[in-house]
Amino acid sequence: MVNEDEEWIESPTGWGTKEDGRENNDGGGLPDLFASDDPKEYFTYRIRVDGTTSISVLLQGFKLDSEETYRSTGVTLWQAAPRLADYLQNHPEACRGKSVLELGAGLGLCGIAAHYSGAKIVIMTDGDTQTLRRLRENVRHNCVEVGEASITESNAIECRQLIWGSPHMEKFLAEHGQFDTVIGADVIYTQDSVQPLLDTVVCMLKKPHGQFVLSRFCKWNNVNDEFVIEAAYLRCLDCTRPSEGIYVFRWNDNRTAEK
Numbered sequence: 001m002v003n004e005d006e007e008w009i010e011s012p013t014g015w016g017t018k019e020d021g022r023e024n025n026d027g028g029g030l031p032d033l034f035a036s037d038d039p040k041e042y043f044t045y046r047i048r049v050d051g052t053t054s055i056s057v058l059l060q061g062f063k064l065d066s067e068e069t070y071r072s073t074g075v076t077l078w079q080a081a082p083r084l085a086d087y088l089q090n091h092p093e094a095c096r097g098k099s100v101l102e103l104g105a106g107l108g109l110c111g112i113a114a115h116y117s118g119a120k121i122v123i124m125t126d127g128d129t130q131t132l133r134r135l136r137e138n139v140r141h142n143c144v145e146v147g148e149a150s151i152t153e154s155n156a157i158e159c160r161q162l163i164w165g166s167p168h169m170e171k172f173l174a175e176h177g178q179f180d181t182v183i184g185a186d187v188i189y190t191q192d193s194v195q196p197l198l199d200t201v202v203c204m205l206k207k208p209h210g211q212f213v214l215s216r217f218c219k220w221n222n223v224n225d226e227f228v229i230e231a232a233y234l235r236c237l238d239c240t241r242p243s244e245g246i247y248v249f250r251w252n253d254n255r256t257a258e259k
Contacts, residue, residue, distance in 0.1 A: 005129050005161040039066035043077040045109055047116050048089050055116070059107040059138050073189065074106035074131030080186035080245060081106065084215035085113035087246050088183070094213060095119040098180035101204055103162065103197065104187035106131060108138040110215075114183065115143060115157045122155070123176060125162035135159050165196030169203045178206040185215040188223050194231050201249070202235050212237065212249040 043059040062068040062075045069076045088095055088110065096118035102111040104126055111124035124139065126132050136159045143157050162172050182205050188194060201212045212232075216225065229239045229247070237249040 005132060006163065039063055039068050043107065045082060045085065047113050049116050057109065057112055057142050059109060061107045061134060072128050072130040074104065074126055074128050075134055077107055077109065078186040078218065080215040080217040081109045083217065083245050084110045084183060084185040084213065087213065087243065088113045088117050092117045094181050094211065100181045100183060101125065101179040103182060103184040103200065105135055108135045110183055110185050111157065112139065112142055115155060119155055122157045124157065124159050127161060127163040132159065132161055164200040169200045173203055179204055180206055180210055182212045186218055188216065188228060189220040191223050191227065194223065194228055198231055198235055208251045208253050210251065214247045214249065215245055216247065217245055
């Protein structure tokens with residue numbers, strides 16, 4: 001299948017900008033840009049396939065202090081991704097037998113973890129075209145050939161472009177339908193991105209039992225948790241925090257009915 005992706009870049013200083021920028025970069029920090037001669041980096045992570053078997057996932061990306069990461073946020077492994085992958089493995093009911101959509105998938109760790117946790121289907125998405133190329137390579141490397149690892153349920157994993165908000169989300173919805181679980185790790189970089197992110201979640205999430213699992217570590221550009229939680233509340237999503245850095249949003253049926 002030929003991927004007809006729209007050229008689009010996600011930088012840490014602006015949502016959807018194609019220009020380099022260096023202002024308003026606080027709260028997360030990219031240290032010492034251009035500090036490395038070789039910007040590439042490999043990240044390894046152990047994923048449990050069943051109660052007794054685990055596999056090693058190898059993700060190719062770029063170092064945190066590289067020019068590539070500064071221009072395109074999804075090409076490195078941020079600290080929220082392993083936390084979300086851990087959460088999904090410790091709460092397999094979030095994925096097993098369910099349809100899972102990942103927003104801002106980056107290098108692919110969390111979607112791959114959902115895949116090996118027994119999800120019926122995982123569609124991993126990113127808007128950034130540079131990130132998508134790296135994501136697809138990582139999925140092919142880690143999921144096409146599983147070796148001796150066994151997966152008890154028939155499942156599938158795909159990579160697609162999804163730019164948050166209208167009209168992109170409506171087109172994606174028409175093609176793929178809604179999902180039981182939506183996941184995202186360190187996907188909020190500016191206040192401007194919160195509205196299209198949550199609008200996309202509301203559009204893509206099944207009602208009334210769907211859940212959105214968000215992992216946050218870096219508080220980029222002073223986007224605090226309260227701002228995100230309030231924006232979700234206005235969209236009839238209530239938030240719980242089962243562990244540090246993990247936020248689970250579920251439909252509030254009473255407020256949904258009122259609207």
